Amino acid sequence: MNLMRFNHLPTVLAVSLALTGCAIGPDYARPTLDTPAAFKQMQGWTQAAPADALARGEWWKLYEDADLNSLVERLNVSNQNLAASEAQYRQARALVRGARAAFYPKLSGSTGVSRGSQGADEGVIKTYDLGLNAAWELDVWGKLRRSLESSKAGFEASAADLAAVKLSLQSELVQNYLQLRVMDEQQRLLDATVSAYERSLKLTENQYNAGIVPKSDVTQALTQLRSTQAQAVDLKWQRAQLEHAIAVLIGVPPSELTIASRSELPALPQVPGAVPSQLLERRPDIAAAERRVMAANAEIGVAKAAWYPDLTISASGGYRGSSFADWIELPNRVWSLGPQLALTLFDGGTRSAELERTEAAYDQTVAQYRQSVLDSFREVENYLVQLSVMAQEADIQQQALDASRESLRLVENQYRAGTVDYNSVVNVQATALSNERTALNLLGSRLTASVQLIAALGGGWDVAQLGTQSQ
Structure with a gap:
């Protein structure tokens, strides 16, 4: 065997290994962003210390509701949309392993x-x-390394997408649950009102039988009673639909879930604030958008390496x-x-076209990333101002509610004394019920907005979790 014919092979290997230290194509740099120092609507916001539940990502525990905690845990395990996203995540992880195998x-x-x-x-x-x-x-020119870089970025984007889907589903479930509990309170209000109107009808009938009031008072009292009973019945299908939506979210048929009515409403939590720059690290959808920019940037290197x-x-x-x-x-x-x-000597412009495509794809992902950041700023500002304004509205509404309750008490006493007709009672009763329901609807809107704000702030998620998953 004549080994002299291979005396140049070590030289070739040495030069090749030396060249593997470089990689063709641009190294990644985060696209420039116009990030404000603070949110406009954060002024006057009541700051709360970061809660342990939020730090752990279990943000729904801020509402201190054991039934809600149990439902969210079931969603995390059994939701089918979440299972589909988890399967996409595993596909991306397999692609990374495939890209690493090309080095061997x-x-x-x-x-x-x-x-x-x-x-x-x-x-x-x-x-x-x-x-x-x-x-x-x-890998002399870095084609394999850029391909691995793209696959890893795609995997991290898939992991962030999974976190975003989970956060969105959790937010939807919590909003449905809170609205269901507000509807339970509406039902109790209407049931109590129906009982009060039944007593009023009985009183009016007694006064009519005694010849004190005309027949019209009885018909007005009956109309008021039946109208309120119809409102109470109408709530039943609305509550049932919320319960069905929750059942599907936790991965069971609606027939297999019954949420018992309860007398307590979850409290409105104090949501810890944030600054705009923190959203870039806390929101999984923004992290996913940036990882797609990374992947597109690496693909430019792969396209350029095809010339070598x-x-x-x-x-x-x-x-x-x-x-x-x-x-x-x-x-x-x-x-x-x-x-x-x-080396490909002629390809009719295929490589040039591919490089142009990857550069355009990179520009597209950069624009989408910047738009995601702008949308996130808008969402946070919207929910901050919504909660702030509704807090002021709730104070005024409470004053209106207190006044309507007092007015109802007075006019009912006046009717019993015979100083006002029943038409006055009906008007005041309608106003009082309207104020009661408005106050409950306002509380429901505030609870929903608090969930939306927590989700807009990332729900306790942090971009550092991507580094842990990619290990």
Whole structure:
């Protein structure tokens, strides 16, 4: 065996390994953003210390409701949309493993038998082959590294997408649950009002039978009672639909979930504030958008590396003979070893078009990333001002409610004394009920807005979790 013919191979390998320290294409840099120092609507916001539940990502525990906690845990395990997103996450993780595998040599084996002839006088020759082949593509220009970089960024984007889907589903469930509890309170209010109107009707009938009041007072009292009973009945289908929505969110048929009515309403939590720059680290949808920018940036490097030759070190060895009996013998041994450079000399503009496509794709992801950031700022500002204004509205509404309750008490006493007609009672009763329901609806809106604000702030998620998942 003459090894001198391979005396240049170490030199080739040394130069190749030295070149692998560089990678063609741009290194990633976060796109520039116009990030304000503080939210406009944060002025006057009551700051709350970060809650432990929020820090752990269990933000729904801020509402201190055991039934709600149980439902969210069931959602985390059984929701089918979440399961689909988790499957996409596992696909992205597998792509990263596939990209890493490209750095290692590929080993293959083969065996076979063939019959053939080289001329009329040679006759038919049978040949037996047994071989082992190895090939290793050296990442001289960084094509494989950029491809791995793109796959890792895509995997982290998928992990962030999974977190965003989970947060969105959790937010939807919590909002439905809180609205259901507000509806329970509305039901109790209407049931109590119906009982009060029944007593008023009885009183009016007694006064009519005694000849004190006209028949019109009785019909007005009956109309008021039946109208309120209809409102109470109307709430039942609305509550049922909320319960059905919650059932689907936790992955069970609506027939398998019953949420018992309860007398307590969850308290409105104090939501810890944040500054705009923190949203870039706390919102999974923004993190996903940035990871797609990273992936697109790496793909530019892959496209540029296509202009450079591929260097592959290949080796093969085995046995080839014409007789099965002495097939695996030293004289039948064959082998080869050496480097190979492969370069596309003409492709009709395919590589140029691919580079142009990847650069345009990068610009697209940058624009989408910036839009995601702007949308997140808008959402936080919207929910901050909504909660702030509704807090002021709730104070005024409470004053109106207190006044309507006092007015109702006075006019009912006046009616019993015979100083006012029943029409005055009906008007004041309608006003009082309207104020009661408005106050409850306002509380429901505040609870919903608090959930939306927590979700807009990221729900306790942090971008550092992506680094943990990609290990």
